[in-house]
Amino acid sequence: MSKWYAEKGEQNDVIISTRIRLARNIDGFVYPHLLDKEGKNRINEKVKKAVFEKLGDGYSFCEMSSFTPLQAVSLAERHLISADFASRRDESGLIISDDESVSIMICEEDHVKLQVMKSGFALGEAFARADEIDDSLDSSLSFSFDERIGYLTSSPANLGTAMRASVFLHLPALTLCGQISAIASTVSKLGLSISGAYGSRKKPSGDIYQISNKITLGITEETAISNLESIVRQIANRERGAAEREIKDPSAEDKIYRAYGLLKNARLLTTEEFMSLITYVRFGAYAGLLDIPVEKIDALIIEVQPATVSVSNEDINTVTERDAKRAEIVRKALD
Amino acid sequence: MLCQNCGKNDAVTHIKQIINGEMDEVHLCRDCARHLGYDDIFSGFDFDFGGFFGSLLGDMISPRLIGETERCDKCGCSFNDILRSGKAGCSECYTKFYDKLIPSIKRIHGQASHTGKVGSGAVRREKTESAGEKIEQLRAEMNQAVSVQDFEKAALLRDEIKALEGGESK
Numbered sequence: 484m485s486k487w488y489a490e491k492g493e494q495n496d497v498i499i500s501t502r503i504r505l506a507r508n509i510d511g512f513v514y515p516h517l518l519d520k521e522g523k524n525r526i527n528e529k530v531k532k533a534v535f536e537k538l539g540d541g542y543s544f545c546e547m548s549s550f551t552p553l554q555a556v557s558l559a560e561r562h563l564i565s566a567d568f569a570s571r572r573d574e575s576g577l578i579i580s581d582d583e584s585v586s587i588m589i590c591e592e593d594h595v596k597l598q599v600m601k602s603g604f605a606l607g608e609a610f611a612r613a614d615e616i617d618d619s620l621d622s623s624l625s626f627s628f629d630e631r632i633g634y635l636t637s638s639p640a641n642l643g644t645a646m647r648a649s650v651f652l653h654l655p656a657l658t659l660c661g662q663i664s665a666i667a668s669t670v671s672k673l674g675l676s677i678s679g680a681y682g683s684r685k686k687p688s689g690d691i692y693q694i695s696n697k698i699t700l701g702i703t704e705e706t707a708i709s710n711l712e713s714i715v716r717q718i719a720n721r722e723r724g725a726a727e728r729e730i731k732d733p734s735a736e737d738k739i740y741r742a743y744g745l746l747k748n749a750r751l752l753t754t755e756e757f758m759s760l761i762t763y764v765r766f767g768a769y770a771g772l773l774d775i776p777v778e779k780i781d782a783l784i785i786e787v788q789p790a791t792v793s794v795s796n797e798d799i800n801t802v803t804e805r806d807a808k809r810a811e812i813v814r815k816a817l818d
Numbered sequence: 819m820l821c822q823n824c825g826k827n828d829a830v831t832h833i834k835q836i837i838n839g840e841m842d843e844v845h846l847c848r849d850c851a852r853h854l855g856y857d858d859i860f861s862g863f864d865f866d867f868g869g870f871f872g873s874l875l876g877d878m879i880s881p882r883l884i885g886e887t888e889r890c891d892k893c894g895c896s897f898n899d900i901l902r903s904g905k906a907g908c909s910e911c912y913t914k915f916y917d918k919l920i921p922s923i924k925r926i927h928g929q930a931s932h933t934g935k936v937g938s939g940a941v942r943r944e945k946t947e948s949a950g951e952k953i954e955q956l957r958a959e960m961n962q963a964v965s966v967q968d969f970e971k972a973a974l975l976r977d978e979i980k981a982l983e984g985g986e987s988k
């Protein structure tokens with residue numbers, strides 16, 4: 484079955500993907516950080532039963548203990564689970580749909596963390612799907628809810644809708660003209676948060692950013708989504724405007740073709756080097772300079788993340804072998 | 819555990835992130851977490867807010883000032899435990915410590931009343947509540963009828979109450 488990220492989405496030039504996460508808890512159980520092994524197993528059983536009965540086929544269940552550390556990190560690289568959940572080596576359960584667009588982390592921070600991912604700009608669509616699944620599961624799990632403060636969550640920061648909506652954007656032109664920090668400070672003043680989606684906190688890589696809502700209480704899901712939607716739309720338009728100007732600059736054009744040349748010919752590629760080059764290639768692709776579908780590049784970015792490369796190629800034992808494999812995958816993809 | 823940044827204060831914010839395929843964990847004290855902007859931009863791969871707000875919550879009220887006497891019946895957490903970890907122990911904690919938590923909740927969200935989706939848990943509760951209230955009211959009416967010796971009316975009311983109570987226990 485083809486995965487969600489291989490599909491072409493709305494406004495896919497600048498907007499890579501959309502994600503909705505809902506946190507829910509089940510009455511009568513203490514929250515995951517206090518829950519013992521037996522409690523976790525009981526929640527696994529309950530959620531599994533609800534999913535298989537209400538949502539039908541197309542979902543599979545695994546315990547986090549059944550993955551190697553590398554496999555778990557690869558799941559996080561593919562956006563299926565959070566980094567925190569990837570560090571679990573225990574009975575915490577994970578349910579994934581066949582196309583990987585829906586995943587349910589069981590006993591992460593809360594008993595149930597439902598996630599829906601869509602390619603491109605699809606906040607409304609992703610929320611509708613998450614909402615529908617939430618209703619189905621709620622009818623048999625009856626999630627903890629309080630009329631005054633909404634869905635009850637282990638962290639008070641998620642009370643209310645307990646919804647985190649995120650959009651992943653590629654902003655190479657705004658990065659080139661040094662506007663990212665201004666945008667970041669505006670965005671955070673508007674009650675949203677922005678972070679680098681790859682790389683470290685100090686040095687985000689690939690010019691890919693995640694913008695999410697922060698406030699969950701006192702605001703409806705619809706309002707939170709439409710606020711996020713309008714900010715993202717404005718940022719995407721600014722990126723396109725900046726791209727139009729930047730692309731005329733010979734030095735930007737040069738960067739794009741050099742990056743393309745390097746990626747097409749390199750025999751060894753570290754993740755850092757790959758990320759620092761692919762951003763120009765993606766830029767060239769979405770601005771019409773290079774004839775490569777952006778969704779192909781987006782799938783490639785996921786495919787060559789370190790743990791994912793190692794997991795899908797069992798013969799890799801050293802870092803050099805991994806860098807060689809990465810270069811090979813990249814050459815094939817760009818050919 | 820001490821803060822990795824200043825090495826002086828206790829680390830209260832623990833953030834896991836993945837950098838180039840390696841799991842990386844950062845332990846910071848409240849001040850350093852805020853100073854380094856862990857609540858905001860460039861927080862690394864797939865960062866969630868959960869851990870950070872723990873320090874936000876604890877920041878508002880000094881834990882030393884609050885007695886440890888009261889505990890949640892279900893999970894055994896004290897209000898102190900919630901402040902320290904930034905996490906409630908179970909859903910009952912919100913009932914037990916509602917008044918104490920509300921100021922912090924307001925500080926985080928700017929508001930403290932839910933306007934979004936209503937879960938089925940609420941609908942169930944409302945039904946029971948309204949059924950309970952209705953029964954109370956009917957019972958009062960029945961007693962009134964009995965006291966004025968209107969037994970016919972009292973019998974009708976009794977049947978109605980029975981029907982409602984039956985519906986509730988189903």
Ligand SMILES: [Zn+2]
Binds near residue numbers: 823825846
């Ligand atoms: Zn510190």
Ligand SMILES: [Zn+2]
Binds near residue numbers: 893
């Ligand atoms: Zn409790």
